[in-house]
Amino acid sequence: MSRLTLGPVVVTTTAIAAVGASVWLDLATTSAERALALTEPATATALPGVLLAIAAVVVLHARPRDTVGWLLALVAVAWTVDGALYGWPAYSLARDLPGSDFAYWFVGRVGAFLLSGLVALLLLYPTGRLLTGRWRPAGVAVLVASLALPTMLLLAPDSVVFTRGEPVGSTEIVRLPFSDATAELLLRLAQVVTLGSIVAAVALVWVRHRGAGPRERTQLRWLLWAGIMCVLMVLAGATLSVGGTVTTVLLDLAVAALAVSVTIGLLRPELGDVDALVAWTLTTAVVAAVVVLVDVAVLAAGSELMGDRLDERDVTVLVLVLAVVVYGPLRSWLGSGVRRLLLGRRGDRYGAVSALAARLETSGTVDEQLPALAGAVAETFKVRHVRVDVLAPDGGMLSASHGPAPAEVQAIDIAYQGQQVGRLVLPVQGFRSMLSHRDQGLLVDLVRQAAVAIRARLLATELQESRERLVLGREDDRRRIRRDLHDGLGPVLGGVALRLQAAGNAIDADPGRARELVALARTEVSGALDDVRRLVHDLRPPALDDLGLEAALRQQADRVRSEVDVAVRAEGLVGLPAAVEVAAYRIVSEALTNVVKHAAAGAVDVHLEAGATALTVSVADNGRGIGPDVTAGVGLLSLRERAEELGGRCEVTCPDGGGTTVRAVLPYGTAVPDTVGTSERSSR
Structure with missing residues (x-):
């Protein structure tokens, strides 16, 4: 051996x-x-x-x-x-x-x-x-x-x-x-x-x-829990002022706690929820100390007031009656109060959630809801610092904090329907920051409820801003078309009419002049036709009607092929709604333009796949990608807006392998995918 x-x-x-x-x-x-x-x-x-x-x-x-x-x-x-x-x-x-x-x-x-x-x-x-x-x-x-x-x-x-x-x-x-x-x-x-x-x-x-x-x-x-137990055993022995068997039992309990905690800590530290154990031990010790002190005070007062009038048996009966009828509920209330003072309202799960709901209900904007969430978490868990970060529609970050920030913090993600929408920042140090599994469940409930409210508010704000942009864009298009018709096409057609009238008057007297006037009118009509084609192209690219979506995209790819190698793949592009075709055409065109201008890429892969309820558009290049500090420009925002106009989504990501990927889902059926990249979920 x-x-x-x-x-x-x-x-x-x-x-x-x-x-x-x-x-x-x-x-x-x-x-x-x-x-x-x-x-x-x-x-x-x-x-x-x-x-x-x-x-x-x-x-x-x-x-x-x-x-x-x-x-x-x-x-x-x-x-x-x-x-x-x-x-x-x-x-x-x-x-x-x-x-x-x-x-x-x-x-x-x-x-x-x-x-x-x-x-x-x-x-x-x-x-x-x-x-x-x-x-x-x-x-x-x-x-x-x-x-x-x-x-x-x-x-x-x-x-x-x-x-x-x-x-x-x-x-x-x-x-x-x-x-x-x-x-x-x-x-x-x-x-x-x-x-x-x-x-x-x-x-x-x-x-x-x-x-x-x-x-x-x-x-x-x-080890901290074992130390707390040792201190409590020593204090209990000193308070009780007893020796012999009681002291021995207290010492054995302290050593047993040390032996068990060290063994678990060395071999299986994840075996139990030690944070909850530490918090429960501290809270129970404080509650017990307060209750014992009050017990001693009540017994001393009762003995002092009635000890001389009643014999020992009567005093005992009276104290028991008072303890059951009066002091029992008072003692329970006192224990709950001490626990709330030490650990907040984490024990009252329903009360914490309902209090947050009331706060969010009275908070109108996100700027008001974020401080409400931070304050509710700080009050519920009795922590000094809470910070809430929420992703804004423009890609920025909205933040609200409660209390001064400590030297070391921990971040907890806030998710809504599987998508991260922000994070919750809490202190690392302090026994109040030790979250048991039950505490973590309560925190998830609070954050989930707040995430739904904040996300709904953000979506409502984003929807309102999108509507405003749509209205403004529509009015700008109407103003431009009106200006083009009134200032461009209208005078041209009016001039053509006058020249044709003059040519008609000069046919008999001066045939040569009449021919010149007709030739000028023909030239002006050709220019007017070009203006009409331009207006029509702005409303809907003619290539979509003349060639179809796939061929129109290949035509767009041929225009930039001298700058970058473009491969176009398409599946099932038959019978798509006109609005979806236009959105896909615009998204691919804008993405190719961005690749040529900014990506320094050698190749681009354009892939369109039509499912039962949505068209998935992907434009992936092998360029240098987008830096994390780059703010989304007008081009990237327009990609997202074109997808959102149809109730879809568009995201721009930079994979680990390099390059940039633009991926959009454009729904046209009754079901709308809730995340990018799941356009075929309802069809499979």
Whole structure:
């Protein structure tokens, strides 16, 4: 069996043997013998080491080379051995057996190294390495400081270490050349330094958390939960002011929390919702503290007011009645209030959603709805900063924020019907920013509801602007056609009529002049026909009627073929509505013009495919693409407007392979695709 696989077996065997020895020593000694030796039951002291040993075995079984796992194993073995030796003095002194001085020496002088093990665990978890960079010297210094108390305990005289005089003989290895007073002062200073190293180690855990990745942060939050549980157990023991079994149980619970959290954090950090666990633990602890304080105050007041008038039985009955009838509902309301104060309204899912609905209902424009959403999320989750970014119709970004921005934030996408329409930005740090799965569900509900309202408002605004552009464009076309007819074609035709009349009058008197006038009239009529053709082309390209859509596009491709190689492919272009043909022709023409002017491409692929309900148009080039900082110009906006006039969509993208792709869906059936690129969905 190799050393790596032997480790868990050795740890398990040692822990079981030490605990077995502790149980046997407790059963073999009496309370009087333990009192004479100034010791307590050994099993209670060794039991936390067993919990750590179980954690170490589980970790080392899965990851035999894990540094933190070996550290846990070392601490577990030392803890269980310390517990077994703690029970030996009572047994050996009562039976005049050797080894009591060694047991006192180990428990009193070596046991303090367990504190150094705790500091090392904080500094090395979860990677097994100290922090790198400028924080590495700080980690080394903290680790050295944690050895101050254990080292001083090894060197101090017995009279300072064992104030109650437990050892029979001497346990001193090296005696310091100081007086007992000086040695005691140095021991107290070492105690402060070692305890301070624990605080510094916790601070370095926070530093590690700030610079860690997502998985490591989750692992550190498991350690955070264990730390919270340890603090709560210590505070509970100090508040209750009890010893013996209760203190032992609290210590065992704290160590169990540490063992379980470290094991999960090292092996399966994603096993549970640790953020929800941390938030629930903190909230429950605060609520319990407040409720207990009020309980004590109510009982003290009741005893003070009625204790002298009623006997103990009557006071008990009266307090129980008051607790059930009056204080029970008050206590529930108080707990809910504290939870809302700490975590906001995330527990009231319906209330949060309905409150946001009321806010959005009273907000008219998007500029009012965005701050309403940011404020609702901040109030619901009790976070200091929320920012909402929403994509505007022109490609820009509309933003609204609530509260000052922290140093580090996290972004959550806002989607509507599978399309991203914006994002929600929240803080990363702080336990209020730890979102449980239930909290994430509530956040999704809030964002989904707001996204529908904001998207509807944006679409309404965009529709209104599109209508205005259509009306203005239609009036501009009418004004242009009127001007062309009135100022161009009208005078020409009027001049032709006058020349023909003059030619008729001159036929008999001056036939040559009549022929000249007829020739001039013919020239003017030819010019008028050109104007008519131009007007007709602006209304609808004649090539669509003369050649059809595919041939007309090939004709457009031939015009730019000297600049770029164009390939035209078409499928099913039969019986298309006139408006769809015109839109497709204009979109392809504009896209080809943009390619020649801006793309510096060598080839363009034009593909048209008619489905059951829509025509899909794609123009893809292999040029340099469009930079992310380029603002959409008139040409790109006109492409989108021509598609939207028919209820379709048009998007311009730059694929990873390079170039630019213009893709439009032009519906002509009863079903309209909701996203670009799904024109055949309803037909398949």
